[in-house]
Amino acid sequence: MAEMGLVDINHSVVETEATNRGYERGLIELAERGVDIIVMDADLAGSSGTGEFRKCFPDRFLDIGLCEQDMMGTAAGLALSGKCIFITTHGMLAAGKAWDIIRSTICYGSLNVNICGADAGLSSGAAGGSRQSLEDVAVMRTLPGMTVIVPVDAVEAKKATMAAARIPGPVYVRFAAARVPIVTTDLTPFTVGQAAVYRQGDDATILACGVMVYEALKAARQLEDEGLGVRVVNCHTIKPLDHAIVNRAAVETGALVTAEEGSTIGGLGGAVAEALAQTVRPTPIRIVGIEDRFGESGKHEQLLQYFGLTARDIASAVREVMARKRGRQSETGSMARG
Amino acid sequence: MSPTPNELRDIAKIIRRDVLTMILESGSGHVGGSLSAADILTALYWGGMRVNPEMPQWEDRDRFVLSKAHASPALYAALARRGYFDVKELMTFRKHKSMLQGFPDMQRTPGIDASVGSPGQGLSITNGIAMAAKRDEKTFRVYCLMGDGEAHEGQVWEAAMTAAHHGLDNVCAIMDRNMMMGDGSTEDIVALSPLVDKWRTFNWHVIEVDGHNIDQILAACSEAGTVKGRPTLVHARTVKGKGVPFMENKPEWHDRKVTEELYEEAMKALS
Numbered sequence: 119m120a121e122m123g124l125v126d127i128n129h130s131v132v133e134t135e136a137t138n139r140g141y142e143r144g145l146i147e148l149a150e151r152g153v154d155i156i157v158m159d160a161d162l163a164g165s166s167g168t169g170e171f172r173k174c175f176p177d178r179f180l181d182i183g184l185c186e187q188d189m190m191g192t193a194a195g196l197a198l199s200g201k202c203i204f205i206t207t208h209g210m211l212a213a214g215k216a217w218d219i220i221r222s223t224i225c226y227g228s229l230n231v232n233i234c235g236a237d238a239g240l241s242s243g244a245a246g247g248s249r250q251s252l253e254d255v256a257v258m259r260t261l262p263g264m265t266v267i268v269p270v271d272a273v274e275a276k277k278a279t280m281a282a283a284r285i286p287g288p289v290y291v292r293f294a295a296a297r298v299p300i301v302t303t304d305l306t307p308f309t310v311g312q313a314a315v316y317r318q319g320d321d322a323t324i325l326a327c328g329v330m331v332y333e334a335l336k337a338a339r340q341l342e343d344e345g346l347g348v349r350v351v352n353c354h355t356i357k358p359l360d361h362a363i364v365n366r367a368a369v370e371t372g373a374l375v376t377a378e379e380g381s382t383i384g385g386l387g388g389a390v391a392e393a394l395a396q397t398v399r400p401t402p403i404r405i406v407g408i409e410d411r412f413g414e415s416g417k418h419e420q421l422l423q424y425f426g427l428t429a430r431d432i433a434s435a436v437r438e439v440m441a442r443k444r445g446r447q448s449e450t451g452s453m454a455r456g
Numbered sequence: 457m458s459p460t461p462n463e464l465r466d467i468a469k470i471i472r473r474d475v476l477t478m479i480l481e482s483g484s485g486h487v488g489g490s491l492s493a494a495d496i497l498t499a500l501y502w503g504g505m506r507v508n509p510e511m512p513q514w515e516d517r518d519r520f521v522l523s524k525a526h527a528s529p530a531l532y533a534a535l536a537r538r539g540y541f542d543v544k545e546l547m548t549f550r551k552h553k554s555m556l557q558g559f560p561d562m563q564r565t566p567g568i569d570a571s572v573g574s575p576g577q578g579l580s581i582t583n584g585i586a587m588a589a590k591r592d593e594k595t596f597r598v599y600c601l602m603g604d605g606e607a608h609e610g611q612v613w614e615a616a617m618t619a620a621h622h623g624l625d626n627v628c629a630i631m632d633r634n635m636m637m638g639d640g641s642t643e644d645i646v647a648l649s650p651l652v653d654k655w656r657t658f659n660w661h662v663i664e665v666d667g668h669n670i671d672q673i674l675a676a677c678s679e680a681g682t683v684k685g686r687p688t689l690v691h692a693r694t695v696k697g698k699g700v701p702f703m704e705n706k707p708e709w710h711d712r713k714v715t716e717e718l719y720e721e722a723m724k725a726l727s
Contacts, residue, residue, distance in 0.1 A: 185611075195588065222574035
């Protein structure tokens with residue numbers, strides 16, 4: 119997969135960086151290029167990745183205070199006058215506290231507001247369950263016209279930020295506060311709505327987003343040693359989902375695992391299951407994520423292990439769906455013989 | 457040529473009659489709060505605001521946000537009578553495929569500057585439009601009509617702080633203070649008084665008017681235009697259901713179906 123310009127995670131030391139930082143670089147580059155953006159923050163510029171932007175472009179920065187609801191409404195008003203808005207707050211404050219305003223003013227009016235959920239997933243680590251957003255992808259995905267992106271690393275986070283500015287309607291992009299492995303480079307293709315195959319294989323497919331893409335690549339490497347060819351797809355855009363790549367994975371490999379750093383209800387796994395249940399023949403799927411519970415305090419890596427979000431967990435999930443696929447094949451076989 | 461005081465009173469009466477006919481025809485809609493807002497809307501669209509119905513998207517027009525979005529029948533009637541679209545459209549209110557949705561939708565109705573629906577959200581939108589105007593050095597003003605019931609929403613007070621903090625003197629918010637909400641008196645449910653003091657404490661310039669006196673409303677809009685460095689709140693004392701005696705000050709007429717019989721009686725009162 120040389121054409122994808124990926125970092126060789128098996129043979130080099132993998133660097134890490136918070137995806138919040140990539141977001142900030144994207145904002146700075148947009149402003150430097152002269153795009154008429156306004157960055158809004160609710161008293162989190164220090165931690166969420168807009169502090170440097172504020173220093174460089176004070177006139178393009180608006181700290182609204184701890185008023186997430188008012189921030190969304192004000193953003194709608196600015197967008198009505200043609201401004202391209204980037205809103206930053208913690209994922210759970212954006213998707214939770216301000217959801218109605220995002221729905222009723224921003225989405226209902228199809229406005230150009232980009233909502234950036236910083237410190238999302240388990241990445242706020244020590245903060246614990248009340249501050250970790252595990253439901254953000256699910257609740258944002260239900261909004262008509264909303265694009266939902268979960269970048270894999272800081273490099274892709276910058277590309278997603280730049281791309282969001284060009285999308286006329288509302289966008290939700292999810293970022294992590296914790297340092298996560300960098301698996302892509304400036305050369306890696308990124309197009310909103312187009313999932314990217316990072317590793318080929320015909321026995322099963324792992325569809326992952328965010329930090330779980332790195333874990334998926336490691337899982338595929340482990341499974342290769344067992345003689346299994348596992349496809350790995352970076353599903354950075356949860357909505358609109360890349361139905362073509364998902365369908366092809368279902369038809370060609372017949373066994374799917376989805377992996378995300380969020381709730382197993384309604385996120386990437388939900389989107390893939392909804393798509394497949396209605397478009398191609400039923401396919402064994404295993405959704406790896408956090409199962410209907412809140413997070414808790416701990417280091418990010420520790421929490422990924424605790425909640426079963428590591429390469430090892432993904433590899434077990436692949437073995438499980440492959441067993442179901444074989445069961446189905448032998449059933450079909452015996453029916454055909456009978 | 458601007459309309460005379462008598463002509464303005466007639467326009468407000470026509471809007472009230474339209475509201476009743478629309479709600480009779482649709483079988484639902486918010487009567488009481490539409491009737492309380494009719495004079496304010498007349499003042500804004502026939503003198504208070506700089507608008508051009510032939511160019512609803514005119515860049516330099518004054519903007520209007522109906523935060524008390526349930527008063528949509530009164531706004532639609534005002535827009536139709538002002539010439540934004542055919543008066544016949546009013547009979548499609550709340551019906552399938554109508555350009556006149558239950559709550560204002562800017563993507564369907566000419567003259568609507570912002571889609572609104574969920575209570576307490578209009579002032580934030582107003583502030584955003586006003587901030588953009590200042591950034592772009594535009595001189596248009598931004599008007600927001602709020603209901604008193606929605607002042608229970610916390611977002612209203614977040615927005616009140618934002619407007620004052622940023623010195624948005626191009627914002628003129630009008631509070632339709634009819635003292636009633638769906639379940640009864642605002643003061644019995646969760647008291648808002650002293651409401652005028654609240655706005656003053658939030659650093660707004662406050663003007664108190666009789667919300668059914670169009671001259672006073674127009675004068676308040678003019679005064680607001682001269683205030684520097686602060687947003688203006690026009691506290692308009694109104695009567696819910698104004699103009700139809702059996703609906704006046706009756707919370708049950710917040711949102712209630714109008715029967716043929718009561719419609720005739722109401723129209724007589726407004727003849």
